[in-house]
Amino acid sequence: MDNTLIDLALESNGGRTLLASDDFFAPKENLLKPGRGVFIEDKYTDHGKWMDGWESRRKRTEGNDWCILRLGKPGIISEVDIDTHHFVGNFPSHASIEACTMPEYSGLDEILETDEWIEILPKVELKGNSQNKFDISSDQSFTHLRLHIYPDGGVARFRVYGYPDHANENENKLIDFALADNGGEMITCSDMHFSHMENLTKSTTGIDMSDGWETKRRRGPGYDWSILKLGSPCNIERVIVDTLHFKGNFPDTCSIDGCFEPNRTHDSIIENNTIWSELLPKSKLSANQETVFILNLNSPMTHIRFNIFPDGGVGRLRILGRPIS
Numbered sequence: 001m002d003n004t005l006i007d008l009a010l011e012s013n014g015g016r017t018l019l020a021s022d023d024f025f026a027p028k029e030n031l032l033k034p035g036r037g038v039f040i041e042d043k044y045t046d047h048g049k050w051m052d053g054w055e056s057r058r059k060r061t062e063g064n065d066w067c068i069l070r071l072g073k074p075g076i077i078s079e080v081d082i083d084t085h086h087f088v089g090n091f092p093s094h095a096s097i098e099a100c101t102m103p104e105y106s107g108l109d110e111i112l113e114t115d116e117w118i119e120i121l122p123k124v125e126l127k128g129n130s131q132n133k134f135d136i137s138s139d140q141s142f143t144h145l146r147l148h149i150y151p152d153g154g155v156a157r158f159r160v161y162g163y164p165d166h167a168n169e170n171e172n173k174l175i176d177f178a179l180a181d182n183g184g185e186m187i188t189c190s191d192m193h194f195s196h197m198e199n200l201t202k203s204t205t206g207i208d209m210s211d212g213w214e215t216k217r218r219r220g221p222g223y224d225w226s227i228l229k230l231g232s233p234c235n236i237e238r239v240i241v242d243t244l245h246f247k248g249n250f251p252d253t254c255s256i257d258g259c260f261e262p263n264r265t266h267d268s269i270i271e272n273n274t275i276w277s278e279l280l281p282k283s284k285l286s287a288n289q290e291t292v293f294i295l296n297l298n299s300p301m302t303h304i305r306f307n308i309f310p311d312g313g314v315g316r317l318r319i320l321g322r323p324i325s
Contacts, residue, residue: 008160012072015070017067018070018144025049028054031054031157035157036085039086054155067146067158070143071160074143075163076141076163079134082095083157084132089128090153091129092152093153095155096122100144108290136162179203183230185229191224192213194216195313199315200314205244212314217311225305225307227304228319230302233300236297238292239293245315250286254280254282254309255283258279279295
């Protein structure tokens with residue numbers, strides 16, 4: 001393999017599994033982890049044998065399983081490796097791959113509904129406990145892949161080797177105004193019993209539940225909230241609420257309020273005499289998943305109040321928009 005190629009999908013390069021048809025036995029997130037996976041002979045979970053990879057349950061209906069992932073670095077793909085390391089009696093017999101190019105911060109609905117998917121690897125046979133490497137002959141740059149396995153089974157790791165495409169990465173790019181690196185600053189919150197609110201604005205993907213904002217269980221009326229000063233005044237176009245790692249303790253719903261108060265101090269915002277405008281009505285969240293909300297706003301904002309109902313944990317909050325002119 002060309003030594004100049006990089007793994008565009010690797011977790012440490014920003015790759016992210018977004019959705020799988022099924023991951024009953026082993027979670028989809030393992031696909032993009034480093035190494036080839038390990039085998040622990042006597043390790044079991046409530047779902048069965050513990051496996052270091054992505055493994056779906058035995059399919060008893062028509063169809064096949066699949067996993068959609070976002071490349072950490074969009075690029076031109078030269079080779080893929082569908083590694084079934086340690087999967088012997090439970091590996092898929094075949095696999096295929098589709099790819100598409102989507103705008104940054106696209107929502108799952110947009111990704112699922114796009115007609116831009118094209119097949120870059122037709123259905124091929126796999127071997128168990130092996131690195132199944134295949135050349136890709138497309139010169140198109142891609143942002144997302146859909147790995148199909150037939151009909152079901154387990155894959156330890158999925159490697160996507162190629163060349164990053166830097167041509168359009170700064171063109172018309174949305175800015176994350178919540179990001180601490182861009183000047184975003186958490187001001188206060190209702191509660192942070194289990195983990196700190198400042199984790200919400202980190203640039204990295206959450207490591208585990210401690211690397212997010214999690215409140216204690218609410219036993220009375222009300223809801224939890226946090227207030228964030230944006231890095232600079234902006235027009236907000238999208239919001240991403242990422243509940244990665246929060247499976248039994250994610251909030252049921254969330255909402256977002258905003259205000260334009262460029263001259264207000266933190267203390268005056270905290271004193272609760274701020275007039276907030278609703279930007280996002282109460283909206284459903286999902287466990288262990290990014291949810292992208294598209295906002296159609298024409299009013300600039302300087303602060304947002306992120307409300308979660310009734311309580312729970314969120315890994316990251318992204319407030320995406322453009323600076324006011």
